[in-house]
Amino acid sequence: MAKKYERKQAPVIAGAAKSVTLIDVARVAGVAPMTVSRALNRPELVRSDTQRKVIEAVRATGYVPNMLAGGLASSKSHLVAILLPTIANSIFSDTVQALMDGLTTSGYQTLLGLTGYSTSREEALVEAILGRRPDGIVLAGTSHTDATIERLTKAKIPVVEIWDLTDNPIDMVIGFSHEKVGVAVARHLIRKGYQRFGIVSVDDPRGLRRCESLKNELAKHGIVDTSFEVLPAPATLQGGREGLTRILASSSPEIVVCSSDTLAQGVLAEAASRGLNVPRDVAVMGFGDLNTAAHVCPALSTVRVDGATIGKNAAEALLTRFAAESGYEGERLNVRIDTGFTIVDRESA
Amino acid sequence: MAKKYERKQAPVIAGAAKSVTLIDVARVAGVAPMTVSRALNRPELVRSDTQRKVIEAVRATGYVPNMLAGGLASSKSHLVAILLPTIANSIFSDTVQALMDGLTTSGYQTLLGLTGYSTSREEALVEAILGRRPDGIVLAGTSHTDATIERLTKAKIPVVEIWDLTDNPIDMVIGFSHEKVGVAVARHLIRKGYQRFGIVSVDDPRGLRRCESLKNELAKHGIVDTSFEVLPAPATLQGGREGLTRILASSSPEIVVCSSDTLAQGVLAEAASRGLNVPRDVAVMGFGDLNTAAHVCPALSTVRVDGATIGKNAAEALLTRFAAESGYEGERLNVRIDTGFTIVDRESA
DNA sequence: CTGTTAGCGCATTCAG
DNA sequence: CTGAATGCGCTAACAG
Numbered sequence: 001m002a003k004k005y006e007r008k009q010a011p012v013i014a015g016a017a018k019s020v021t022l023i024d025v026a027r028v029a030g031v032a033p034m035t036v037s038r039a040l041n042r043p044e045l046v047r048s049d050t051q052r053k054v055i056e057a058v059r060a061t062g063y064v065p066n067m068l069a070g071g072l073a074s075s076k077s078h079l080v081a082i083l084l085p086t087i088a089n090s091i092f093s094d095t096v097q098a099l100m101d102g103l104t105t106s107g108y109q110t111l112l113g114l115t116g117y118s119t120s121r122e123e124a125l126v127e128a129i130l131g132r133r134p135d136g137i138v139l140a141g142t143s144h145t146d147a148t149i150e151r152l153t154k155a156k157i158p159v160v161e162i163w164d165l166t167d168n169p170i171d172m173v174i175g176f177s178h179e180k181v182g183v184a185v186a187r188h189l190i191r192k193g194y195q196r197f198g199i200v201s202v203d204d205p206r207g208l209r210r211c212e213s214l215k216n217e218l219a220k221h222g223i224v225d226t227s228f229e230v231l232p233a234p235a236t237l238q239g240g241r242e243g244l245t246r247i248l249a250s251s252s253p254e255i256v257v258c259s260s261d262t263l264a265q266g267v268l269a270e271a272a273s274r275g276l277n278v279p280r281d282v283a284v285m286g287f288g289d290l291n292t293a294a295h296v297c298p299a300l301s302t303v304r305v306d307g308a309t310i311g312k313n314a315a316e317a318l319l320t321r322f323a324a325e326s327g328y329e330g331e332r333l334n335v336r337i338d339t340g341f342t343i344v345d346r347e348s349a
Numbered sequence: 350m351a352k353k354y355e356r357k358q359a360p361v362i363a364g365a366a367k368s369v370t371l372i373d374v375a376r377v378a379g380v381a382p383m384t385v386s387r388a389l390n391r392p393e394l395v396r397s398d399t400q401r402k403v404i405e406a407v408r409a410t411g412y413v414p415n416m417l418a419g420g421l422a423s424s425k426s427h428l429v430a431i432l433l434p435t436i437a438n439s440i441f442s443d444t445v446q447a448l449m450d451g452l453t454t455s456g457y458q459t460l461l462g463l464t465g466y467s468t469s470r471e472e473a474l475v476e477a478i479l480g481r482r483p484d485g486i487v488l489a490g491t492s493h494t495d496a497t498i499e500r501l502t503k504a505k506i507p508v509v510e511i512w513d514l515t516d517n518p519i520d521m522v523i524g525f526s527h528e529k530v531g532v533a534v535a536r537h538l539i540r541k542g543y544q545r546f547g548i549v550s551v552d553d554p555r556g557l558r559r560c561e562s563l564k565n566e567l568a569k570h571g572i573v574d575t576s577f578e579v580l581p582a583p584a585t586l587q588g589g590r591e592g593l594t595r596i597l598a599s600s601s602p603e604i605v606v607c608s609s610d611t612l613a614q615g616v617l618a619e620a621a622s623r624g625l626n627v628p629r630d631v632a633v634m635g636f637g638d639l640n641t642a643a644h645v646c647p648a649l650s651t652v653r654v655d656g657a658t659i660g661k662n663a664a665e666a667l668l669t670r671f672a673a674e675s676g677y678e679g680e681r682l683n684v685r686i687d688t689g690f691t692i693v694d695r696e697s698a
Numbered sequence: 699c700t701g702t703t704a705g706c707g708c709a710t711t712c713a714g
Numbered sequence: 715c716t717g718a719a720t721g722c723g724c725t726a727a728c729a730g
Binding site: 368370371372382383386387390414415416417418419420421422423 | 722723724725726
């Protein structure tokens with residue numbers, strides 16, 4: 001009697017070779033399809049000689065497991081989605097690299113979505129992405145539409161919000177307080193004796209919060225005439241040049257603080273082309289990562305954020321959750337990591 | 350008699366609410382599941398009042414289509430994979446942005462893979478990714494292992510190799526010749542009167558090819574004592590500083606050519622900290638995109654590559670192929686686009 | 699225009 | 715340790 005799991009009919013059209021499936025491998029190996037599945041996914045449950053036969057058959061047939069089918073059957077997609085505003089000039093690149101390193105090592109793949117700093121685009125992306133049944137999702141920021149939050153909550157998958165903190169996370173949060181950055185920068189610079197400030201920010205929610213917090217803290221110290229220029233996102237060098245130009249049109253600050261390093265470098269370029277000496281004529285402060293800032297211009301100060309740590313922690317948090325939900329149930333995690341930040345001065349760089 | 354497509358049994362366990370499916374929507378809308386599927390995917394085949402009922406039921410139930418199931422049934426995943434060496438300091442960011450813009454608009458999602466400049470890692474990623482049955486795949490570069498090429502060929506999906514050219518593409522190619530970049534830079538700089546060159550490159554295949562081509566062309570013009578320093582990938586500012594340090598230890602070039610803008614900026618930083626005037630004491634030339642180079646330092650020249658055009662063309666090529674394979678069969682495309690490059694001088698910036 | 703039937707390729711669940 | 719039956723959620727291909 002024919003084995004039950006044989007294909008109902010062999011391919012008829014010669015050219016249209018159906019792709020090879022578990023069943024084909026099973027036939028070649030002389031075992032049941034289920035055994036092939038186990039040999040591939042849980043080798044410890046299979047005798048080693050059976051294992052060898054299967055591996056051999058896989059190679060012989062050129063079999064590539066269909067993860068759509070596997071995911072459908074097992075409700076595990078081995079997919080993690082990452083939503084970022086943009087990857088241009090990205091302060092997120094270290095984070096993404098570290099996150100993907102961690103996930104790839106454990107057999108997860110990464111779906112990327114770019115929101116362009118728009119929560120409505122984020123909403124649309126989240127809806128589309130959830131259709132792919134990812135096992136987890138990572139979002140930049142903690143500000144989302146109600147619909148996004150609701151869908152994410154109902155999806156019942158691990159969610160990590162990164163690069164910010166909040167008291168009402170959807171699930172897990174790994175980041176730092178942008179308000180604290182503003183306050184810390186204000187106090188730091190006041191302590192160093194600065195009195196006249198300029199601020200250049202792009203229209204990005206977190207950048208604006210840093211800069212507004214800075215401005216507020218300055219006001220608390222009696223510094224109220226701070227010029228504040230906002231440029232359209234994303235940050236570009238051209239934006240920085242434009243920002244300084246506008247600032248200088250109406251004031252003459254001792255220091256210009258920027259919402260990102262990219263912007264700060266644009267300010268440096270504009271200063272150079274105006275023959276201004278940095279930091280003697282005007283000092284410049286950025287935000288982001290040492291690699292893109294202090295090294296380029298020893299005259300530049302910056303706020304250093306450890307993006308790689310954020311990514312690494314996010315990967316670990318997700319993987320732990322995945323393991324927990326697979327039955328190695330430990331106690332429910334409640335991940336909230338404040339990664340902090342460091343102010344890097346030109347003297348200390 | 351009960352409709353055939355009703356679920357065999359309603360959920361028993363109250364808490365473990367099964368996610369809502371097509372069948373649930375169909376029941377609420379009072380139509381067959383197939384009609385819901387059509388209303389969602391091919392609305393033009395459905396009467397508008399039926400359509401309305403379905404939409405209403407979708408909203409009422411909070412239905413999110415399961416693309417794993419849809420993909421399995423239709424052999425269309427609406428997924429495109431992109432493989433890049435890294436996203437750090439990435440000259441690819443414009444390309445990725447443009448590519449994703451084009452694909453997202455047409456309902457495709459993007460799987461990202463990072464190869465770290467390793468063809469063997471690329472091979473492993475390709476195998477894993479093909480399991481997801483992507484509708485298309487984009488690879489940075491034209492250099493791959495034999496196994497990668499074989500798998501990709503057998504997968505019978507559109508493949509786009511970008512940021513390089515070759516006479517033996519797997520399928521489609523969109524990029525430019527790195528050898529020509531080297532030659533063009535050499536001729537350009539010789540014409541401007543430079544005689545003593547230094548070269549700093551990271552250990553990235555395309556960067557090295559540009560620099561080796563430059564060195565060869567210089568040799569053809571009788572310039573043979575060119576110092577050439579290679580640093581580990583990826584490009585960093587620190588690498589650029591180190592590169593200039595090594596160059597100056599053994600020579601005193603009039604100009605230092607770098608394999609990327611990031612490296613060039615590192616060279617600028619090192620020059621500054623040595624009190625060297627750029628370009629008077631030493632000129633610097635980079636490679637990449639205007640936004641990261643000439644704007645920062647008017648003293649820097651660079652080779653400008655239009656990454657966004659590469660991404661846009663790649664998206665269009667893929668989408669056209671997808672349409673063709675769905676039956677709107679036009680003539681078979683044979684995409685090979687030389688996007689070229691431009692040398693941007695400090696005078697012209 | 700709408701409904702029915704029959705899988706897509708795999709893993710879960712239970713038998714042996 | 716291995717095998718058989720069943721269905722994940724959806725859509726192609728036909729019927730009406």
